[in-house]
Amino acid sequence: MTDSTTASATSMPLIQARNVNKVFPNGCHALKDVSLDVQRGEVVVIIGPSGSGKSTFLRTLNQLETITSGGIFVDQVDLTDKRTDINVVREEVGMVFQAFNLFPHKTALGNVMLAPMKVLKQSKAEAQKTAESLLERVGLADRMDNYPSRLSGGQQQRVAIARSLAMKPKVLLFDEPTSALDPEMVGEVLDVMKELAKEGMTMVVVTHEMGFAQEVADRVVFMEDGELALEETPERFFHSDHPRLQRFLGQVL
Amino acid sequence: MQTQSSRWLGHGLYLVIMAVLISGVYFAGQKIDYSWHWERLWPYIINTESQDIVAITDGTAVVDAAGRLSIEPDFGDDPQIVNVYDTLVSRHGDLIFQGDTIARIDGWRFGPIAEGLWVTIKISFISLIFAVLLGVMFGLMRVAHGQVWRNLAVTYVEVIRGTPLLVQIFIVYFFIGTVFDLDRFTAGVAALSIFTGAYVAEIVRAGIQSVPVGQMEAARSLGMNYVEAMAYVIMPQAIKRTLPPLAGQFINLIKDSSLVSVISITDLTKAGREVVSGSFAPFEVWFTVAVLYLVVTGGLSLLIQRLEKRLSASD
Ligand SMILES: Nc1ncnc2c1ncn2[C@@H]1O[C@H](COP(=O)(O)OP(=O)(O)OP(=O)(O)O)[C@@H](O)[C@H]1O
Ligand SMILES: [Mg+2]
Numbered sequence: 219m220t221d222s223t224t225a226s227a228t229s230m231p232l233i234q235a236r237n238v239n240k241v242f243p244n245g246c247h248a249l250k251d252v253s254l255d256v257q258r259g260e261v262v263v264i265i266g267p268s269g270s271g272k273s274t275f276l277r278t279l280n281q282l283e284t285i286t287s288g289g290i291f292v293d294q295v296d297l298t299d300k301r302t303d304i305n306v307v308r309e310e311v312g313m314v315f316q317a318f319n320l321f322p323h324k325t326a327l328g329n330v331m332l333a334p335m336k337v338l339k340q341s342k343a344e345a346q347k348t349a350e351s352l353l354e355r356v357g358l359a360d361r362m363d364n365y366p367s368r369l370s371g372g373q374q375q376r377v378a379i380a381r382s383l384a385m386k387p388k389v390l391l392f393d394e395p396t397s398a399l400d401p402e403m404v405g406e407v408l409d410v411m412k413e414l415a416k417e418g419m420t421m422v423v424v425t426h427e428m429g430f431a432q433e434v435a436d437r438v439v440f441m442e443d444g445e446l447a448l449e450e451t452p453e454r455f456f457h458s459d460h461p462r463l464q465r466f467l468g469q470v471l
Numbered sequence: 472m473q474t475q476s477s478r479w480l481g482h483g484l485y486l487v488i489m490a491v492l493i494s495g496v497y498f499a500g501q502k503i504d505y506s507w508h509w510e511r512l513w514p515y516i517i518n519t520e521s522q523d524i525v526a527i528t529d530g531t532a533v534v535d536a537a538g539r540l541s542i543e544p545d546f547g548d549d550p551q552i553v554n555v556y557d558t559l560v561s562r563h564g565d566l567i568f569q570g571d572t573i574a575r576i577d578g579w580r581f582g583p584i585a586e587g588l589w590v591t592i593k594i595s596f597i598s599l600i601f602a603v604l605l606g607v608m609f610g611l612m613r614v615a616h617g618q619v620w621r622n623l624a625v626t627y628v629e630v631i632r633g634t635p636l637l638v639q640i641f642i643v644y645f646f647i648g649t650v651f652d653l654d655r656f657t658a659g660v661a662a663l664s665i666f667t668g669a670y671v672a673e674i675v676r677a678g679i680q681s682v683p684v685g686q687m688e689a690a691r692s693l694g695m696n697y698v699e700a701m702a703y704v705i706m707p708q709a710i711k712r713t714l715p716p717l718a719g720q721f722i723n724l725i726k727d728s729s730l731v732s733v734i735s736i737t738d739l740t741k742a743g744r745e746v747v748s749g750s751f752a753p754f755e756v757w758f759t760v761a762v763l764y765l766v767v768t769g770g771l772s773l774l775i776q777r778l779e780k781r782l783s784a785s786d
Contacts, residue, residue: 280692309694319689323707333693336703367786378689385693 230294231255232389232420233279238288240274240444248274249285250444256389259418263431266441267466272424275441276391279422280311293388309337312382316394318374320366326353326377327362330384338385345384352380356410372403376410389420396427426470432456440466500754508752512759515582515746521558522580523572527551532561532573540574542567584756587742588763594659594738595725595767601664602724606671611701613676624672631669637730639666644734659731667724674716678709711782718775722768729764739763 233256240249248271256262264272277283278290281297281304290297292307321329330349334340340348353362356376366374375395382390392411396404408430415421415434425431431438431452438455440448440463448460456467500507514520528551530544540559542551556574561567581589612624631639643662647653653661682705690700732741743760747753 282688282692305691305694305696308692311692313689313692315685315689317683317685319683319685321686321689321704321708323711332703333690333695336699337694365784365786381693 232258232260232293233422234289234291235275235279236289236291238275238278238290239286240271240278240283241286248444249278251288252441252444252446253288254439254446254449256420256422257436258388258420260436261415261421261423261434262437262439263435264422264424264439264441265426265428265431265466266447267469270441271444272441273393276313276393276422276424279389279391280308280313282313305337309385310388312385312387312390314375314378314382314390314392314395316397318366318371318378318398320374320378320381322366325363325365326358326369326373326380329366329377330381333381334384348384349380352383353377355383355413356380357406370403371399372406375399375403375407379407379410379414383414389422390414392421392423392425394424394426396425428456428467428471442466505754507755508750509755511750511752512584512746512755513582515584515742515750515756516759517579517585518582519579521575521577524553524556524574524576526567526569526571526573529568532563532565532567534559534563542573583737583742583746584739584759584763587737587739588767590737590742591725591728591739591764592767594656594663594731594736595728598660598663598667598728599721599724601660602667602671605664605668606675609668609672610675610679613672614679616697628669628672631666632673636662636666636727637733640730640734655731655734655736659728659734659736663724663728663731666727667720670720670723671717674713674720675709677716678713679705681712682708711779714775714779714782718772721771721775725768725771726764 233254235252235254238249238252239247241247252271252275254262264275266272274283278285279292281290285298288298292311295302295307297304297307320326321332324332327346327349330352331342331345334345334348335342350359350362353359356379358373358376358380361369361373361377366377369377379390379395395411396407399407404427408427411421411423411430412434423430423435435452438450438452439446440455440460442462448455448458448463450458455463458464526542528542528544528548530542530550533541533543533550535541540553540556540561542553544550553574555576557577558575559573560575561571561573567573609624609627612620613628615621615624640659640662643665644653644655644658647661648655648658686704686708687700690704691697695703728738729740732738732744735741737745739760743756747756750756
């Protein structure tokens with residue numbers, strides 16, 4: 219790691235993506251020169267048609283996907299640097315998945331406690347205390363001892379959010395967190411996310427929920443065909459006359 | 472959906488068919504010119520005859536006031552002292568020659584079949600532990616990122632699965648056994664574990680790969696490294712999925728252990744062969760041996776079923 223990490227200048231963007239390119243081994247050019255800055259406390263929403271590279275971009279931000287060229291900095295740590303311990307970076311970059319990906323062999327509480335105990339080496343009592351308060355915060359105080367198979371989709375996703383928060387991340391990445399949910403459960407998850415945004419959590423959210431984007435986002439990004447086509451504040455974004463965005467919004471709204 | 476009555480009808484029909492089959496075997500047994508002597512089998516399972524204690528040197532019998540028997544040897548050596556016996560055969564002052572029966576001890580001991588059964592259980596159990604260790608190790612190598620590891624694991628699995636166990640036992644005993652100076656039992660355990668380990672490796676690999684990739688991604692994005700993710704997230708789920716095929720493999724191991732009799736390990740099968748020639752009751756012996764194998768494999772099945780139930784708490 220470089221010396222600049224210690225001199226954490228709060229004015230610097232928390233995430234900086236510079237001319238990121240991703241070419242999959244099968245030749246698919248999924249990201250083309252994507253550059254994006256995310257400031258501390260900011261909520262950035264990414265929208266775009268299927269296959270436009272939204273997930274791929276999000277996954278490069280915690281190196282679940284390596285990049286072909288360009289640079290990614292999280293709190294000024296260069297993720298592409300060979301000497302960077304990616305596990306330490308990932309502690310600070312939480313991720314919430316479309317399919318929840320809860321650990322099925324652990325209870326809700328166990329899911330939230332696992333990483334703090336094994337990675338941060340917290341004591342069981344300490345991890346449990348944090349986990350209980352986090353589950354309470356996402357409205358699952360009465361569901362802590364349930365296994366994921368006994369929870370609804372909305373409840374599972376809220377456990378997953380609590381699980382990410384337990385690592386005290388600097389930023390949370392959401393990849394279509396409500397797309398796998400029945401419509402009546404979307405609200406409960408979005409409410410938790412709105413609450414987090416209000417508390418100042420930095421978030422990058424891939425979603426098709428335009429209402430959420432309008433209400434919560436500081437900036438909205440439109441991706442198409444691997445390119446970052448438009449980046450605006452919500453007011454300007456949803457009144458933009460960008461032709462392909464118009465076409466896309468016409469399809470989803 | 473099956474109705475209650477059709478289920479009972481099925482059970483009833485099953486009992487009738489089994490009764491017909493068993494009586495068929497019974498009458499076939501009656502028809503052939505064979506006299507059944509189940510009672511001859513007992514001494515080979517549990518021997519209740521009293522055992523002889525024999526003199527180890529030439530000498531004179533001495534019985535002291537406490538009833539302790541000793542043989543004072545004619546030349547030099549220490550006396551042979553017999554503390555525990557039930558009946559005295561020699562008397563004080565008798566001249567004794569080496570090999571004479573001097574006393575008898577009552578009670579019972581295991582016969583060759585019981586001892587063979589014990590060897591089979593022992594060799595299967597020890598091999599099972601090593602097979603699991605080998606299997607987990609090579610199964611993990613099989614899904615590792617390094618190509619070297621994967622190649623090594625594939626080679627092991629393919630070589631072992633592509634050659635007969637009997638040949639492997641001979642190779643381990645005569646070649647590796649000679650090089651490393653292994654005794655029969657160790658060679659038998661080695662051959663069985665290496666053989667079963669290859670199959671366990673494939674089961675473990677399949678188990679790991681059956682865990683959705685999202686699990687690894689979730690674990691890694693929480694900051695766990697590969698080893699931690701494997702240990703705390705992937706393997707606990709994989710193991711649950713591998714239990715049913717593993718049970719089958721362990722049962723095969725118990726049955727396969729009968730092949731070690733070719734390198735003169737007196738397991739249940741070899742004991743059976745030996746007892747047949749001594750008892751002149753081949754049918755009884757082989758039926759008994761079969762039932763004993765069935766008891767061991769059945770016991771193991773039951774044990775694994777219990778374990779599966781315990782692990783299914785999260786379903
Ligand atoms: N592992 C992979 N190997 C090869 N190509 C891939 C891989 N993952 C994604 N792609 C391709 O990269 C492109 C972008 O995919 P990505 O999943 O990022 O899209 P997306 O915007 O998230 O779409 P969706 O809304 O359907 O989730 C697609 O063309 C996809 O086929
Ligand atoms: Mg996607």
